[in-house]
Amino acid sequence: MQEIIKAIEESARRIKYLIETGDTGKSQSENSTGDTQLKLDIQSDEIIEEIFLKIPSIKAIVSEEQDSIKNINSDGEFLIAYDPLDGSSLVDVNLSVGSIFGIYKNEFNAQNIIASVYVVFGPRVEMVVTTDDVKMYRLLNNEFKFIQNIKLNEKGKLNAPGSTQNCWAPFHKQLIDDIFNDGYRLRYSGGMVPDLHQILLKGGGLFSYPGTSDKPKGKLRQLFEVFPFALAFEKAGGGAIDGFKRVLEVETSHIHDTTPCFFGSNNEIKRVLEVYSKNV
Numbered sequence: 113m114q115e116i117i118k119a120i121e122e123s124a125r126r127i128k129y130l131i132e133t134g135d136t137g138k139s140q141s142e143n144s145t146g147d148t149q150l151k152l153d154i155q156s157d158e159i160i161e162e163i164f165l166k167i168p169s170i171k172a173i174v175s176e177e178q179d180s181i182k183n184i185n186s187d188g189e190f191l192i193a194y195d196p197l198d199g200s201s202l203v204d205v206n207l208s209v210g211s212i213f214g215i216y217k218n219e220f221n222a223q224n225i226i227a228s229v230y231v232v233f234g235p236r237v238e239m240v241v242t243t244d245d246v247k248m249y250r251l252l253n254n255e256f257k258f259i260q261n262i263k264l265n266e267k268g269k270l271n272a273p274g275s276t277q278n279c280w281a282p283f284h285k286q287l288i289d290d291i292f293n294d295g296y297r298l299r300y301s302g303g304m305v306p307d308l309h310q311i312l313l314k315g316g317g318l319f320s321y322p323g324t325s326d327k328p329k330g331k332l333r334q335l336f337e338v339f340p341f342a343l344a345f346e347k348a349g350g351g352a353i354d355g356f357k358r359v360l361e362v363e364t365s366h367i368h369d370t371t372p373c374f375f376g377s378n379n380e381i382k383r384v385l386e387v388y389s390k391n392v
C-alpha cells in the first residue's frame with residue numbers, strides 16, 4: 113500500500129505542474145459518461161496511468177476518463193479506480209480541483225474498498241489518506257508532510273447542495289430549505305473534492321447530490337468519486353448515504369454507474385434519512 117501512496121504523491125507533484133502550466137481548452141473527445149474531456153483531463157489521466165503501470169502491487173486500474181478496466185499485473189493485490197482531475201472545468205477560473213482514488217481488493221465494488229486517497233489542488237496541495245482513520249498531509253518543499261487526523265463533529269454548519277435545483281423533488285427542496293432556515297451557510301464551489309474537504313476540515317455539515325428528474329441516479333460516479341469519499345466520511349466519524357442506506361452498500365453493475373449521494377456529519381445524515389424514508 114505504501115508504494116501506492118508514494119505513486120499518488122508523485123502524480124500529485126506532476127498534476128500540480130500541469131494545472132499551473134497546461135492548456136485549459138477542450139479536447140475533441142468525450143468520456144464514457146458523455147462529458148467532453150478537457151486536455152487537462154486526458155493529460156492527468158496519462159500521468160497517473162504512466163506512474164501506476166510501474167507498481168507491481170497493482171492488479172488493475174480503471175479511470176473515469178476510460179471505457180474499461182486495464183489489467184496490469186496478474187499477481188498484483190490492489191485494484192484502483194480514479195478520477196484524475198475532478199472539477200477540471202474550474203481550473204480556468206482558478207478554483208480548487210482534485211484527484212480521487214479508490215483502492216479495492218478482488219473486485220471493483222463498494223464492499224471491497226479498503227482505502228481511499230484524494231488530493232486537493234488549491235492555494236496549497238493537500239492529500240487525505242483513509243485507511244482505518246483519516247490522515248491529512250500537505251505538500252511542503254515538494255514532500256508530503258503529515259499535518260493532522262481528520263474527525264467530524266456530530267453536527268456542522270455548512271450546506272453544499274448539488275445539481276440543478278429545478279430538477280429537485282419537492283421534498284428534497286424542502287429539506288435543503290429547512291437546513292438553511294436552521295442557520296446553515298451555503299458552501300458550494302462545484303468541485304466535489306474542495307467542497308467535501310471543506311466539510312471534513314470545518315467539522316461537518318452536509319453535501320448532497322440527489323437523484324433528480326433529469327438524472328434519477330444522480331451525477332457522481334460510484335467507483336471514482338462516491339465510494340472513496342464515503343469511506344473517508346465514515347472513518348472520520350460521519351456518514352455517506354444514497355438517501356436510504358449507506359452508499360457503501362450500493363451495488364455496482366457497471367464501472368461508470370452513478371448514485372445519488374449525501375455526505376456529512378451524523379446529525380445531518382440522520383436528518384436526510386428521516387426525510388427520504390417518508391418520501392419513497
Ligand SMILES: O=P(O)(O)OC[C@H]1O[C@](O)(COP(=O)(O)O)[C@@H](O)[C@@H]1O
Nearest residue numbers: 197198199200274275302303304305
Ligand atoms: O455542477 P453540478 O451539477 O452541481 O456538479 C458538480 C459536481 O460535478 C463534478 O464536477 C463532477 O466531476 P468531474 O469534473 O470529474 O466530471 C464534481 O466535482 C462536482 O461535485
Ligand SMILES: [Mg+2]
Nearest residue numbers: 195198199337
Ligand atoms: Mg469527478
Ligand SMILES: [Mg+2]
Nearest residue numbers: 195197198199
Ligand atoms: Mg474528472
